[in-house]
Amino acid sequence: MTLQFLILVAGTLAFYAVYYLSRMAYHDITNPLRDLPGPKGGNLVVGHFRQLMQDFSLPDKWRDEFGANYQSKGFLNRRDLYTTDTRALNHILVNDHIYQKGPVAHKILTHVLGNGLLSVETAEHRRQNPAFGVPQIRALTGIFNLKSAQLRDILSREIEKNSRIDVFGWLRKMTLDVIGEAGFNYKFNALDPNGQINDLEDALTRLMHSPQAQRQTAMRLVQVQIPILRLLLLIGFSFGVLLTHTCIQPTPGGKIVSEARTKMGNIAKKLLSDSKADIKSGGVSTSQRDLLSLLVQSNMSSEIQEHQRLSDAEVVAQIPTFFVAGHESGTATALALHALSIHPSVQSKLREELFKIATEDTTIDELNSFPYLEKVLRETMRLYPPVGFSMREAMQDDVLPLSRSYLDRNAKSYDTIRVQKGTAIRIPISAVHRDTEVWGADAAVFKPERWDNIPERSGPIPSVWGNLMTFLAGPHNCIGFRFSLVEIKSLLFTLLRAFEFESAVPEDMIGFSAIPVRRPKVITEPEVGNQLPLIVRPYTTRVR
Structure with a gap:
């Protein structure tokens, strides 16, 4: 019986392998991307993924070498399309019924965050959008300022012990406190002066910033990309909660993901329950302007139509997304401080401007x-977008219009690109932002003065802010971009008026994680995980 079973399993696997490889070969032979230029080589199983993990700037280099449209090898040698052509990008981002995140990205996002804003598509995504308008952000600015000042005071005490400080670690704590109070009227106390460890902050740190986080993220991506491994991933997440308190981990990082999801889920349910109770007892007060209360109040209104109303499960599903996305404002602020630390003249000029206002x-x-x-x-x-690339998958055959024609490997000219259903499209945001044809020969140089005369060619770039793709565009743009921008400005205003920032390690020793978010790290200290050590000194000569 055992031998027969093993023969049956072996035969099934062999049949599956032949069928899958035959289908792959057919799709590759008929793929319209076959003659598109692109890098050579690539692993038979993971394509160019390993190189991309090791060098996040590869899409920038490939764009310079192959032009605006090129291919690279994805998992199982699948041909993936990269494009920085602005007309093609607009077409992709506007037509969200054709170009969606696809099953791979959807599996990863739902396993980690649930069915929130980052994972739903088309009409469902638009229905779940809460209000992040200017009036709401205006009411929250006081919280940004308060937490920025609290961080300033903590750093003032820290530099008495040691002037070398991991500013990224402190910024993560500050932004978690902000999203807690501004988003949900909830105090995480991540900046607690008593140094008490916040459970959620600890879980998010291990999930996204630990030395193992990058490797675990890569492994999850591999598992959902390769069909035979999807069952293992599903088992890992399904039983992860049961195994949280054991040493068994069905998938790499499965225990960490389960812990983070459990903590976020428990907090989310309590926040919704408390918010609904507060509103039923008297509505949202003028002092309670957190985003969740506004969303719940709007959702409970008798004026809203039933098909527009969110279920409790849908509201709860948004909260983990807010936790993670709100947490990432610290990454953007850290990248700004990194740039300012290696450009002291820019830092001085900015500080002088910020002192033109007397109030704190x-x-x-x-x-x-x-x-x-x-x-x-x-x-x-532009130079350090926190998210270096985005992904879409064609849900049907389509034709991408181009702003400029290109030559394929046979020197034949095309002014469109045919795309097959199932084609993965990588949108290299960083490569768009560093394109010398748009930004000039000094596109790789940090130069704020370039914005005195915005390049005319940056106009067609799909954007919701600043002629940049940082927050994407179209129906799936980042709805919290105003929240993030004002929070970052508040932080820079407060910190630069109090401190001077210098690099603690040589510039070429600062690296960045490749996926999913570009987080700083010290190349020679991989055991530490994500960090940005800077020399922080009090600023005493104040120009007014």
């Missing part, structure tokens, strides 16, 4: 009135 408690209008701060932030987001 600014308004959103005052923060938006600093022209050089705006330029520095745009240049940071």
Whole structure:
């Protein structure tokens, strides 16, 4: 019986392998991307994925070598399309019924975050959008300022012990506190002066910033890309909660993901319950303007149509997304401080501008009135976009229009690209932002003054802010971009008026994780995980 069973299993696997390889070969032979230029080589199983994991700037280099449209090898040698052509990008981002995140990205996002804004598509995504308008952000600016000041005071005490500080670690704590209070009227106390460890902050750190986080993220991507491994991933996440307190981990990082999801889920349910109770007892007060209360109040309104109303499960599903996305404002601020630390003249010029206002408690209008701060932030987001690329998958056959024709490997000219259903499309945001044809020969140089005369060729770039793709565009743009921008400005306003920042390690020793978010790390200290050590000193000579 055992031998017969083994023969049956072996035969089934052999049949599956022959069928899958035959289908792969057919799709490759008929793939319209066959003659598109692109890098050679690539592993038979993971394609160019390993190189991309090791060098996040590869899409920039490939764009320079092969032009705006090129292919690379994805998992199981599948041909993936890369494009920086602005007309093609607009077509992809606007037509969200054709180009979606696809089953691979959907599996990863739902396993980690549930069915929130990052994983749902088309009409369902639009229905779940909460309000992140200017009036809401205006009401939250005081929280940004308060937490920025609390971080300033903590850093003032820290530099008395040691001037070398991991500013990224402290920024992560600060932004978690902000999303807690501004998003949910909830105090995480991640900046607690008593140094008590916040459970959620600890879980998010191990999930996204630990030395193992990058490797675990890569492994999850491999598992959902290769069909035979999907069952293992499903088992890992299904039983992860049961195995949280054991040493068994069905998938790499499965225990960490389960712990993070459990903590986020438990907090989310309590937050929704408390918010609904508060609203039923008297509505949202003028002092309670957190985003969850506004969303729940709107959802409970008798004026809203039933098909637009969110279920409790749908509201709860948004909260983990807010936790993670709100947490990433710290990454963007750290990248800005990194740029300023290696460009002291820019830092001094910006500080001088920020001292033109005497008050420490600014308004959103005052923060938006600093022209050089705006330029520095745009240049940071251009050169160091926190998310270096985005992904879409064609849900049907389509034709991409191009703003400029290209030559294939046979020197034949095309002004469109045919795309097969199932084709993965990589949108290399960083390569768009560093394109010398758009930004000039100095595109790789940090230069805020370039925004005095915005390049005309940047106009067609799909964008919701600053002629940049940092927050994408179209129906799936980042709805929290105003929240993030004002929070970053508040942080820079407060910190630069109090401190001077210098590099603690040589510039070429600072690296960045490749996926999913570009987080800083010290190349020679991989055991530490994500970090940005800077020399922080009090600023005493204040120019007013």
